[in-house]
Each structure stands twice: as structure tokens, then as C-alpha cells.
Amino acid sequence: xxxPVEGSDSDKRRMIAFVGGIDVTDGRWDxxxxxxxxxxxxxxxxxxxxxxGVAPSTSAKYGPRQPWHDIHMYVEGGGAYDLCTNFEDRWNxxxxxxxxxxxxxxxxxxxxxxxxxxxxxxxEEDKSAWNTQLFRSINMDSxxxxxxxxxxxxxxxxxxxxxxxxxxxxxxxxxxRAKRFIYLENQYFLGSCFSWKVSETTKCPHLIPMELTARxx
Numbered sequence: 001x002x003x004p005v006e007g008s009d010s011d012k013r014r015m016i017a018f019v020g021g022i023d024v025t026d027g028r029w030d031x032x033x034x035x036x037x038x039x040x041x042x043x044x045x046x047x048x049x050x051x052x053g054v055a056p057s058t059s060a061k062y063g064p065r066q067p068w069h070d071i072h073m074y075v076e077g078g079g080a081y082d083l084c085t086n087f088e089d090r091w092n093x094x095x096x097x098x099x100x101x102x103x104x105x106x107x108x109x110x111x112x113x114x115x116x117x118x119x120x121x122x123x124e125e126d127k128s129a130w131n132t133q134l135f136r137s138i139n140m141d142s143x144x145x146x147x148x149x150x151x152x153x154x155x156x157x158x159x160x161x162x163x164x165x166x167x168x169x170x171x172x173x174x175x176x177r178a179k180r181f182i183y184l185e186n187q188y189f190l191g192s193c194f195s196w197k198v199s200e201t202t203k204c205p206h207l208i209p210m211e212l213t214a215r216x217x
Contacts, residue, residue, distance in 0.1 A: 017080040020072030028068060036064035075132055076122065082134040089143035135170050139163035168207060175211045182215065 027049025039046040040063050050060040058064065075083060122129035140162045149155045155164050175182055189208075 015076075015080045015084060017075045017083040018073070019075060019083060020070060028070070030068040030070075034067040036067070037062070040065055073132075079132040079134055086134065086136060086143075089145060090138075092144040093140075093142055133170075135167040136164045137167045171208050172211050175208070175215060178215065182212065 027046045029045075035046075038044070040050060040061070041047060046065055050063075050065050052058040052064065052066045054066060143164070145155055145162055145164070149164075150157060150162060154166070155162055171184075
């Protein structure tokens with residue numbers, strides 16, 4: 001949590017969130033210089049963490065390596081509360097009676113959730129700020145969803161399973177409404193071929209490749 005917004009009359013704390021840095025380990029980082037060779041030498045940062053998916057035959061000894069581009073974000077306003085909800089959904093699914101002592105959840109009103117002073121976004125004149133919206137790809141195996149989320153259409157329920165596929169729905173929404181070009185950047189983007197005649201039994205109905213194909217003129 002962070003101090004109340006400057007100039008606010010509220011004494012409630014406000015919520016902020018940090019996202020990213022999943023692979024916090026040796027070599028899983030980069031600098032603006034994006035060194036391709038010098039950090040590969042024995043004893044240096046990337047010597048034991050070499051990867052180049054573009055050129056598999058590239059030598060781990062001589063490089064070049066593929067730079068890391070993990071994204072890190074500082075989020076405030078309503079997006080921070082959404083991230084807190086995502087954390088609680090996953091925590092409640094995986095915790096145990098022993099873990100309850102570590103995290104008891106956010107009490108209603110504790111951070112002034114719903115109060116303008118607690119979820120105020122960055123000022124419009126801050127040119128370094130970006131608008132954010134949280135999307136997820138997660139199912140009931142990894143998260144405990146609140147019943148209200150299913151009732152208001154935020155979740156999908158099919159064949160006895162509940163899941164949040166808002167990432168896929170967001171992709172489809174923008175692909176269908178694109179007017180001039182489509183730019184996608186995703187570290188783990190994979191497209192299935194379940195609509196091809198020879199692969200009709202493929203059990204991974206990823207719709208994005210089909211949506212992209214439909215827009216090619």
C-alpha cells in the first residue's frame with residue numbers, strides 16, 4: 001500500500017501494484033545496451049542462461065544471445081485493485097490452513113476501495129503514464145472465482161468448468177475492429193491448426209489464428 005493521494009482529505013491508504021519479474025533468477029535480466037556477446041563469457045551474467053530461439057544452431061559459447069525483454073509495470077488506480085483480486089483468486093485456490101496466517105485478504109474498506117482517493121489514476125498531464133486494463137487466461141484449477149463474476153458475464157462456464165478467457169476475447173475484439181493494421185506482441189503466442197482438415201481432432205481450439213486469417217485480404 002502507499003500513502004494517501006497528495007491533497008486528499010481521506011486518511012485511508014491507497015493501493016498500488018507491481019507486475020512483472022516472474023523469472024527473478026541469474027541471467028534473466030537485461031540492460032538498455034542489450035549486450036549480445038560480452039556477457040556470455042565464463043563467469044559473466046548470461047554464461048549459464050544462453051538462449052536463442054531464432055537461430056537454434058547458434059553457439060552458446062560465441063553467441064549472439066537473444067536479449068530478454070520481460071516487462072515490469074507499476075500500476076495504480078482501479079487496475080491495482082484488479083491485480084489484487086487476481087492475487088486473491090489464486091491464493092485462495094492454492095493456500096492451506098497454515099498459509100492463512102500469512103495473508104488474510106483485504107478487508108472491505110481497508111484501502112478505501114471504491115473511494116476516489118484510493119483508486120485515482122495518474123494525472124492526465126503525466127505523459128509517462130499509460131491506461132491499463134487487466135485481462136486473464138486462467139481456469140478453476142488455479143483460481144477460486146467469486147460467484148458474482150460468473151453472473152455478470154466476466155467468466156465463461158462450459159462443460160462443468162469455469163474459466164476466465166478475457167485475453168482471448170480482447171484479442172478477438174480488437175482484431176475484428178482493426179481498420180489499417182494489426183500488431184501483436186506476445187512472448188508466448190502460439191496458434192493451433194484445429195480448423196485445418198488434417199487436424200480437426202486437435203484439442204486446442206485457439207481462435208486467434210483463424211481471426212487473423214479472416215482479416216487477410
